[in-house]
Amino acid sequence: MTDFTPGDIVEIETDSGKAYVQVTHNHSSYPPVVRALDGLHESRPDDLEGLATGATRFVGMIPLGSALQKLGRTCEVVAHVDVPEDQKPFPTFRMPIRDKKGEIVYWWFWDGRGLSYDVELTEEQKALPLREVMSGERFLELLVNHET
Structure with missing residues (x-):
């Protein structure tokens, strides 16, 4: 490695x-x-x-x-x-949180230290890499x- x-x-x-x-x-x-x-x-x-x-x-x-x-x-x-x-700066990554049907309920955002969330993605957030x-x-x- x-x-x-x-x-x-x-x-x-x-x-x-x-x-x-x-x-x-x-x-x-x-x-x-x-x-x-x-x-x-x-x-x-x-x-x-x-x-x-x-x-x-x-x-x-x-x-x-x-x-x-x-x-x-x-x-x-x-x-x-x-x-x-x-x-x-450490990049912010996005991650979808899904319900039992597979639908996205909200998004987590991780900046290397902590999490935040939002229900809808802004255009800027759509460009974030996936976690x-x-x-x-x-x-x-x-x-x-x-x-x-």
């Missing part, structure tokens, strides 16, 4: 090219939080720091090393770059899909 540090840029081999994520946070009870950096690349970009200051495609929690290893994918820490200011530990399969799917 690889230990990752916030700021690490991790290169991931996919069938569509090299993808890059930045580890943004570690939490004592969950796997690392990562942000997927924009684009798929034929070769490693010269300016990884520039890539890290660019757009975030999605944010998720994943046991990165072990999840990719189970899929036979390689990953490697290729740089360490400061986490951008707008990504430094889930991603599978390697789902993670790779999101990495190679341009419409996250």
Whole structure:
């Protein structure tokens, strides 16, 4: 198992090219939080720091090393770059709470410390990542899909 540090840029081999994520946070009870950096690349970009200051495609929690290893994918820490200011606060994750019929009754919001809730999602809350530990399969799917 690889230990990752916030700021690490991790290169991931996919069938569509090299993808890059930045580890943004570690939490004592969950796997690392990562942000997927924009684009798929034929070769490693010269300016990884520039890539890290660019757009975030999605944010998720994943046991990165072990999840990719189970899929036979390689990953490697290729740089360490400061986490951008707008990504430094621990992200808020959303989680639906359902009734016995499977209907969403309300939403929990978790900021790494505590929970809050709301009955209806605002447009801003709809963009929050789900509070889930991603599978390697789902993670790779999101990495190679341009419409996250």
